[in-house]
Amino acid sequence: MNLPVALDAMGGDYAPRETVAGALAAAAAGVPVVLVGDEERLRRELAEQGGELPVVHAPEVIEMHAAATEVRRRRQASINVAMRLVKENEAGAAVSMGHSGATMASALFTLGRIGGFERPAILAEIPSAAPSGRVHLIDAGANADVRPAHLEQFARLGAAYAERMSGVARPRVGLLSIGEEASKGNQLVLEAHPLLHRLDLNFIGNVEGRDLLADVADVVVTDGFTGNVALKLAEGEARILFGWIKEALSSSLKAKLGGLLVRDALKRLAARMDPAEYGAMPLLGVRGPVFIGHGASDRRAVTNALLRAHKMAGSGLVEFLGGVE
Structure with missing residues (x-):
C-alpha cells in the first residue's frame, strides 16, 4: 500500500x-x-x-x-x-x-x-569520501547522556539504515574516540568497545574525529552530545570554507576569471554539502x-x-x- x-x-x-x-x-x-x-x-x-x-x-x-x-x-x-x-x-x-x-x-x-x-537515536548523513558519498553519524543529538549498551543499540540502528537506505553492503561501523587503539577513550567508549565487537556487524574499532569525513567508516557511533557537536562543526566548517573560497576568487581580476571557470563545479560541490540535500534526519x-x-x-x-x-x-x-x- x-x-x-x-x-x-x-x-x-x-x-x-x-x-x-x-x-x-x-x-x-x-x-x-x-x-x-x-x-x-x-x-x-x-x-x-x-x-x-x-x-x-x-x-x-x-x-x-x-x-x-x-x-x-x-x-x-x-x-x-x-x-x-x-x-x-x-x-x-x-x-x-x-x-x-x-x-x-x-x-x-x-x-x-x-x-x-531502549532509546531512539537521530542519524545524520554527512557528505564524506566513502563510496556511498556519506557517513552515517549516530546519535546526532537525541541522547546527551548514554550508557555503553545504548551505543551498542545505536550501532545496530545505524548499520541497518546504511544498508537498507544507502545501499551499503555490510557497512563499516566505527566507534568515535580520541585514538584508534581499543585502550583509548573515556569510560563510556572503553566499555562500549567490547559490546560492539561482539555484534554481528563489520565493526572496525575506534575512529577519530579526523576520520569522520574520510573513507574510513560508513557508520560512526557516539553519544548524542558528542555527535551533535561533531555535526555542527562539520556544517560550520563547510560554510567557513566556502566563504574563504569566495573571498579568494574575488581577490583579483585573475582570480575572478578563474572563478568563472570553476563556478559550475563549485555549485555542484556546494549543493552536495548543503544540509537541505538530505532534508531531515531520521529518528531511529x-x-x-x-x-x-x-x-x-x-x-x-x-x-x-x-x-x-x-x-x-x-x-x-x-x-x-x-x-x-
Missing part, C-alpha cells in the same frame, strides 16, 4: 508557506503527501500556490519555544495528529520541521519504541519512519525530507528492526 507521508505543515520557521511549497514539489515527484495543521490556513496557502493536497485538521501547534512535554497536554497539536496517522496506518511516515524535542516526544508517546532499543528506534528537520528549512529541504521519508517507509527498515508486530 502506497501510504502518504504525513507532514506537520505548521512546523518550522517558515511554515506553512515553505512546508506547503515543499509538499507540492514532493507530490509532483510522485510522493503522496497529506498536510497536517490548521485546515483554513493550509487551504488558503494551497490556493495561493495553485496546488491541491489532502489536509487533516489539527487546531493546535507546539511552538519552538514551548517545552517538549507539551505533547502530553496538546493532544490535537499538529505533530501529535501526524504521529497518530502513522500509528493508525493512515500514513507511512511522519515529517516535521518544527520543535525537534516535541517531535521526539510525540514519536515515543504515540508510536513507542521498537523492542530491544521508534515504531514508524519519523524525520526531523531544521526549523529554518526551506521548501527544498522539505521536499527532500518527504522523499527520504517515503523511501524509508517502503524500505522495510522498521519491520527489519522489529518495529511491526
Whole structure:
C-alpha cells in the first residue's frame, strides 16, 4: 500500500508557506503527501500556490519555544495528529520541521519504541569520501547522556539504515574516540568497545574525529552530545570554507576569471554539502519512519525530507528492526 507521508505543515520557521511549497514539489515527484495543521490556513496557502493536497485538521501547534512535554497536554497539536496517522496506518511516515524535542516526544508517546532499543537515536548523513558519498553519524543529538549498551543499540540502528537506505553492503561501523587503539577513550567508549565487537556487524574499532569525513567508516557511533557537536562543526566548517573560497576568487581580476571557470563545479560541490540535500534526519528506534528537520528549512529541504521519508517507509527498515508486530 502506497501510504502518504504525513507532514506537520505548521512546523518550522517558515511554515506553512515553505512546508506547503515543499509538499507540492514532493507530490509532483510522485510522493503522496497529506498536510497536517490548521485546515483554513493550509487551504488558503494551497490556493495561493495553485496546488491541491489532502489536509487533516489539527487546531493546535507546539511552538519552538514551548517545552517538549507539551505533547502530553496538546493532544490535537499538529505533530501529535501526524504521529497518530502513522500509528493508525493512515500514513507511512511522519515529517516535521518544527520543535525537534516535541517531535521526539510525540514519536515515543504515540508510536513507542521498537523492542530491544531502549532509546531512539537521530542519524545524520554527512557528505564524506566513502563510496556511498556519506557517513552515517549516530546519535546526532537525541541522547546527551548514554550508557555503553545504548551505543551498542545505536550501532545496530545505524548499520541497518546504511544498508537498507544507502545501499551499503555490510557497512563499516566505527566507534568515535580520541585514538584508534581499543585502550583509548573515556569510560563510556572503553566499555562500549567490547559490546560492539561482539555484534554481528563489520565493526572496525575506534575512529577519530579526523576520520569522520574520510573513507574510513560508513557508520560512526557516539553519544548524542558528542555527535551533535561533531555535526555542527562539520556544517560550520563547510560554510567557513566556502566563504574563504569566495573571498579568494574575488581577490583579483585573475582570480575572478578563474572563478568563472570553476563556478559550475563549485555549485555542484556546494549543493552536495548543503544540509537541505538530505532534508531531515531520521529518528531511529521508534515504531514508524519519523524525520526531523531544521526549523529554518526551506521548501527544498522539505521536499527532500518527504522523499527520504517515503523511501524509508517502503524500505522495510522498521519491520527489519522489529518495529511491526
